Amino acid sequence: xxxxxxxxxxxxxxxxxxxxxxxxxxxxxxxxxxxxxxxxxxxxxxxxxxxxxxxxxxxxxxxxxxxxxxxxxxxxxxxxxxxxxxxxxxxxxxxxxxxxxxxxxxxxxxxxxxxxxxxxxxxxxxxxxxxxxxxxxxxxxxxxxxxxxxxxxxxxxxxxxxxxxxxxxxxxxxxxxxxxxxxxxxxxxxxxxxxxxxxxxxxxxxxxxxxxxxxxxx
Numbered sequence: 296x297x298x299x300x301x302x303x304x305x306x307x308x309x310x311x312x313x314x315x316x317x318x319x320x321x322x323x324x325x326x327x328x329x330x331x332x333x334x335x336x337x338x339x340x341x342x343x344x345x346x347x348x349x350x351x352x353x354x355x356x357x358x359x360x361x362x363x364x365x366x367x368x369x370x371x372x373x374x375x376x377x378x379x380x381x382x383x384x385x386x387x388x389x390x391x392x393x394x395x396x397x398x399x400x401x402x403x404x405x406x407x408x409x410x411x412x413x414x415x416x417x418x419x420x421x422x423x424x425x426x427x428x429x430x431x432x433x434x435x436x437x438x439x440x441x442x443x444x445x446x447x448x449x450x451x452x453x454x455x456x457x458x459x460x461x462x463x464x465x466x467x468x469x470x471x472x473x474x475x476x477x478x479x480x481x482x483x484x485x486x487x488x489x490x491x492x493x494x495x496x497x498x499x500x501x502x503x504x505x506x507x508x509x510x511x512x513x
Contacts, residue, residue: 301342301343301344301347301360302342302374304376305341305342305374305375305376306338306339306340306341306342306374306375306376306377306378306379307333307339307340307341307342307346307347307350307372307373307374308333308339308372308373308374308375308379308494309330309333309334309371309372309373309494309497310370310371310372310373310494311488311489311490311491311493311494312369312370312371312489313330313333313366313370313371313372313494314330314334314493314494314496314497314498315488315493315497316330316369316371317330317331317333317334317497317501318331318471318472318473318497318500318501319452319453319454319469319470319471319472320451320453320472321472321477325351325352325353325362326362326365326366326371328352329350329351329352329362329366330366330371330372331501331505332350332351332352333350333372334497334498334501334502335501335502335505336381337380337381337502338378338379338380338381339375339378339379339380341378342374344356344359344360347359347360347363351363381498381499381502382495382498382499382502386413386414386499386500386503387413387414389495389499390405390413390414390496390499391414391415391416392416392492393492393493393495393496393499394414394415394416394480394496395416395417396487396490396492397480397482397486397487397488397490397492397493397496398416398417398482398483398484398485398486398487399484399485399486399487400417400482400483400484400485401416401417402416402417402418402482402483402484403415403416403417403418403480403481403482403483403486404416404418404423404426404427404480404481405471405478405479405480406426406427406430406431406478406479406481407427407476407477407478407479408431408434408476408477408478408479409431410427410428410429410430410431410432411424411427412424412426412427413478417483426466426481427479427481429468429481430468430479430481431479433455433468433479434470434477434479437453437455453470454467454468454469454470455467455468456468464484464485465483465484466481466482466483466484467481467482467486468480468481469481469482469486471497471500473500473501473504473505474501474504474505476500476504476505478500
């Protein structure tokens with residue numbers, strides 16, 4: 296087996312694509328657990344074999360390295376030169392600015408699984424309320440018809456969109472799964488999930504709803 300070595304002096308950080316993969320589905324395969332554990336950290340961990348084995352939950356050094364290589368090839372992880380800290384400000388303070396950066400139109404909201412919005416950017420209050428309720432209804436439809444979409448048609452995405460005659464999304468509903476919590480991003484036009492703000496958004500939600508829930512249960 297080919298041997299790999301870790302580059303010294305780097306800190307492990309998910310890319311926007313990695314953050315999206317971590318929260319885009321409720322399944323808990325090894326890569327998704329690894330990326331989620333990365334986003335549970337208070338600070339980007341130093342890249343060494345001990346940290347990697349802890350984050351991947353794999354004791355075998357070679358297998359842990361193989362998982363890291365797999366995620367690297369898919370563009371899900373990156374090494375940064377300086378450590379970054381998880382966002383600590385209250386969600387209501389940081390969410391509107393983060394949300395505004397991940398939509399081309401600036402119109403985006405974050406709703407919970409009950410159909411209530413937590414924060415929004417660019418939408419009037421009444422519109423945000425209606426869109427949040429719609430996101431919950433779409434989640435119910437998706438759950439009811441997931442067998443058809445996944446098993447019969449091979450469509451694994453949980454996102455829904457209302458499209459124009461050319462197939463372009465007018466508004467999309469993108470679920471974010473954080474442990475047992477389900478959130479939805481409702482975005483008009485083109486989403487910009489390839490921004491650093493999307494990583495921060497996922498990091499903030501996982502820190503708030505998954506890491507703290509684990510602390511309480513322990």
